[in-house]
Amino acid sequence: MIVNGITVSPPADPRVSLLDLLREELHLPGTKKGCNQGACGACTVLVDGERILSCLALAVQYEGREITTIEGLGAPGALHPLQAAFVEHDGFQCGYCTPGQICSAVAMVEEVRRGVPSHVTADLAAEELLLTPEELRERMSGNLCRCGAHNGIVAAITEFAEAGR
Amino acid sequence: MTPFRYTRAVAAGDALRQGGQAGARYLGGGTNLVDLMRETIERPEALVDVTGLFHAIEETADGGLLIGAAATNTAVAEHALVRRRYPLLSRAIVAGASAQIRNMATVGGNLLQRTRCTYFYDNEGSRCNKRRPGEGCDAIGGFNRIHAILGASADCVATHPSDMCVALAALDATVHLGSTRGDRRLPLTDLHRLPGDRPDVETMLEPGELITAIELPPLPLAARSTYRKVRDRASYAFALVSVAAALEVTDGRVRDVRLALGGVAHKPWRAWKAEEALRGQPATEEAFTAAALAELADALPLKDNGFKIELARRTMVAVLGELAGAGA
Numbered sequence: 001m002i003v004n005g006i007t008v009s010p011p012a013d014p015r016v017s018l019l020d021l022l023r024e025e026l027h028l029p030g031t032k033k034g035c036n037q038g039a040c041g042a043c044t045v046l047v048d049g050e051r052i053l054s055c056l057a058l059a060v061q062y063e064g065r066e067i068t069t070i071e072g073l074g075a076p077g078a079l080h081p082l083q084a085a086f087v088e089h090d091g092f093q094c095g096y097c098t099p100g101q102i103c104s105a106v107a108m109v110e111e112v113r114r115g116v117p118s119h120v121t122a123d124l125a126a127e128e129l130l131l132t133p134e135e136l137r138e139r140m141s142g143n144l145c146r147c148g149a150h151n152g153i154v155a156a157i158t159e160f161a162e163a164g165r
Numbered sequence: 166m167t168p169f170r171y172t173r174a175v176a177a178g179d180a181l182r183q184g185g186q187a188g189a190r191y192l193g194g195g196t197n198l199v200d201l202m203r204e205t206i207e208r209p210e211a212l213v214d215v216t217g218l219f220h221a222i223e224e225t226a227d228g229g230l231l232i233g234a235a236a237t238n239t240a241v242a243e244h245a246l247v248r249r250r251y252p253l254l255s256r257a258i259v260a261g262a263s264a265q266i267r268n269m270a271t272v273g274g275n276l277l278q279r280t281r282c283t284y285f286y287d288n289e290g291s292r293c294n295k296r297r298p299g300e301g302c303d304a305i306g307g308f309n310r311i312h313a314i315l316g317a318s319a320d321c322v323a324t325h326p327s328d329m330c331v332a333l334a335a336l337d338a339t340v341h342l343g344s345t346r347g348d349r350r351l352p353l354t355d356l357h358r359l360p361g362d363r364p365d366v367e368t369m370l371e372p373g374e375l376i377t378a379i380e381l382p383p384l385p386l387a388a389r390s391t392y393r394k395v396r397d398r399a400s401y402a403f404a405l406v407s408v409a410a411a412l413e414v415t416d417g418r419v420r421d422v423r424l425a426l427g428g429v430a431h432k433p434w435r436a437w438k439a440e441e442a443l444r445g446q447p448a449t450e451e452a453f454t455a456a457a458l459a460e461l462a463d464a465l466p467l468k469d470n471g472f473k474i475e476l477a478r479r480t481m482v483a484v485l486g487e488l489a490g491a492g493a
Contacts, residue, residue: 014170015168036203037203038196050268051265051268052268053266053269056194056199056269057199057269058171058192058195058199058212060214061195061214061216107264116239116243117242117243117259119256119259119260121259124252124256137400138400141399141400142262142401
């Protein structure tokens with residue numbers, strides 16, 4: 001599989017989750033282990049551009065796929081625009097959920113562009129979806145923030161989404 | 166997690182041969198199975214990854230839809246024909262889990278996900294007839310606010326957690342099954358079992374049998390359909406009660422209806438009695454209420470979940486009223 005542009009081998013032990021492969025074997029600690037049971041979203045990464053939970057993913061299932069973690073989105077001195085927006089809008093307090101929030105939101109904005117409906121989408125037949133505050137909050141509900149930095153998170157994602165329109 | 170062998174099936178025959186071996190399980194997105202393996206509630210000796218097979222979503226010759234079992238939940242929810250012809254299915258899927266999980270989870274895996282009964286998950290501390298048949302059920306005398314009001318038994322009061330299945334139950338969906346002994350089809354409403362005295366046996370699948378597709382028949386009344394889910398928070402929570410419904414009203418009368426309930430039973434609950442009570446009746450709140458009460462006449466509350474009976478009645482009436490209003 002390819003992780004942040006670098007080819008790596010899947011683990012020999014099929015029990016290894018994608019999350020543990022990233023953190024323990026590839027030494028990419030940006031992706032966080034929160035609940036380790038699919039409830040918090042801290043471990044969100046991108047697979048071929050789609051957001052998934054790396055804690056519930058067996059790494060062997062992702063052979064041949066392209067994985068992007070927070071380290072692959074931006075770096076100190078070369079922040080991803082959404083990382084910069086999180087800094088600008090105080091989209092965090094402790095920062096533990098932030099890599100998952102950012103990976104999740106990058107893919108979420110693409111889902112809206114593609115027209116993927118959400119639980120709060122009124123018209124399923126709509127060709128074009130708008131990222132209203134209600135849509136944004138519903139679509140990000142899989143990423144919990146224990147510090148309650150939601151207002152800053154919503155502001156940062158909104159700015160990023162509007163800049164990309 | 167107990168050690169296991171992992172193989173990725175490259176063709177259907179290959180999958181069925183490997184999946185038919187003792188101790189083997191099929192693996193979809195893993196969002197439920199991997200979690201249960203980590204809890205050692207599931208301990209397969211081998212996993213056969215079938216996510217590379219059966220992705221397609223295609224219109225059938227008769228105008229229905231064939232959905233490959235490895236299609237992701239997102240792929241089904243966003244498909245143009247699903248949104249136009251079976252909106253309740255899109256609505257049910259996006260009411261469940263989170264976007265990340267819907268991107269991973271497959272249709273086949275969604276059908277076979279296991280209950281989120283907290284006593285089932287409490288491997289170390291609780292008795293559960295699903296985990297160890299015959300040892301007893303701690304949910305029956307315990308905290309059972311989320312448990313079943315219909316079709317439960319003295320051995321199990323767990324509910325089926327899927328939203329998608331409730332929509333499929335209402336849509337007269339058929340499940341396509343494959344095995345080395347041959348293929349067969351089963352109405353979705355016959356796939357899952359009621360618990361009886363064997364709550365550990367949750368479906369009618371034979372050993373080694375693989376779900377290959379779901380077929381939706383052409384159902385014009387489904388164009389006016391919806392799914393309403395009532396839960397403890399606004400998003401990312403399992404249903405306390407949910408209702409999938411499609412309604413056709415002509416000259417103020419119910420010409421045809423499909424109705425199914427989630428969160429109330431060990432299986433997605435097709436409301437056959439309510440449907441029968443409604444056909445030919447005036448599309449009024451009175452008739453909707455009578456139909457809901459007919460369905461719930463057999464409901465049995467536990468210590469903490471009596472509210473679900475009233476909630477199911479109100480939700481059915483509200484959803485039918487919404488659909489009737491939409492066509493007026």
